[in-house]
Amino acid sequence: MSGTISLGIIGFGEVGSTFAREFLARGGVSIATYDILFDDPQKGPAKRELAESIGVRPAKSAADASKDARIVISAVTASNVLDVAGQAAGYLNQGQFFFDINSASPVTKKTAAGKVNASHAKYVEGAVMAPVPGPGIKVPILAGGPFAEEAAVLLNGLGMNVTPVTTEPGRASAMKLCRSIVIKGLEAIMVDCAAAAKQWGVEDEVFASLDASYPSIDFRQLAETMGGRVRQHGIRRAAEMREAAMMVEDLGMDPGLCKAIADAQERGADKK
Template identity: 55%
Template sequence: MSLQIAFIGYGEVGQLFSRQLLAKPGVRIAAYDILFDNPDKGPELKRRASGNGVEAAHSAAEACRGADIVISAVTADSAVTAAEQAAPHLGPSQTYIDLNSISPATKRKVAEHVGRGGANFVEFAVMAPVSGPGIEVPILSGGATAETVSETLNALGMKIKPVSTEIGTASASKLCRSIVIKGMEALMVDFTLASERAGVMPAVLESLKASYPGMDWEGVAKVMMSRVKQHGIRRAAEMREASRMIHELGLDGSLASAIADRQESYAKEAGKAHEAC
């Protein structure tokens, strides 16, 4: 197999997926990230890309040139902008994949931009953290060519399950899951801070374990606090997309908005505390 892949966004997902995919015969990868243009962070990020065997492109246009598959792995609030920048450089022989955690309506907006030049569009919904499984993380896909694209990437070791030819089903599945996971993370932040401040953590953990004996509540709290501290800003953008989806369904999205606010505020608080140290 000979396959040229481009990543728009070279963060955690782009870097991890690139390293693992480049280990497969015939795969070539280019990437572009807006931080490449940052005078402080750009040089190191580009060196990291080159060290991984990835061509560090000077623009989204350059990354897309000659690519069979373009994968958008940016933040939720940048998904449409990334598509707008890439779309003029895509043609009918190319496939644009959006794996960002955005609402079905936002996915369809991305698809509209991509489709103007005749390129194929497929949505991906990543259904678990990528840090452990990498390219083997469970992914749901959707779109007219989702089955074909999924087969191509599954042959490289990915675990993609096509769920619909329509755009929106996969992303709705992802965001409904996120309401639970990101909501629990926000709960664990307030639970930990409040119970430690009040000096009641041991008693509360004992009670939780009695009510839900299958849960390692202490471990869950530590892991989720760490996730919010590290990824809360990105998770907040995702939960605002979840809130948007809930409103689009004619329901009350205020809880998802509150989860977004708490994810963001704690991440910023933790960042300030780290800088102060």
């Protein structure tokens, strides 16, 4: 890709910092970022120093990070999605892309899209379909909205793995969250199954029985792998499942299962 593309990243946590580092390693970009923790007296200096150390300009505000950006990537928490989108609607310029990769309910994404598109910027919904550590910017992302195909061309040219799947905001997140009910639910089930079996000293028998029922799966290994994921990412997964609960409740369905999965994920997380 010829020339340099300016990126703004709102949220400089695990996802934002990983993407920034890998974009810069590939070259052809300049990046500014803003994170709410930049303003924290204790955590801010180290976070800004991290950004500078990898070649990212730490901005004074989200508007500052976005002012020259061709593409603005929103990588914040689910609870902040609408606030960030609403603020962005006030400072984005016509034609700028706002790539919302946060795990949020389809209704939340549709509302965010309405706010941003009203400013004549281009809202693009992103549903990240796998953990970012490991694949980094190559993580599969489903994109939705009227500008999804246009944005995918730009982002894939920067090394991303973005697949446009719909022109309707919300549908990509519905695909992600419906899948998450199974994946996060299975994690919660395996954690409780393994813990109870260990307490009773019947792990060998339980896993052998499960393996016999589903011979293609090594359930002992699955329990170990999923337990590690819950310990490391349970808080974030719980927040995602509460978004899934909102999704099914918006559909008139009982959100009890999704809420129970969220509680189990949070309960199993390492709080240190």
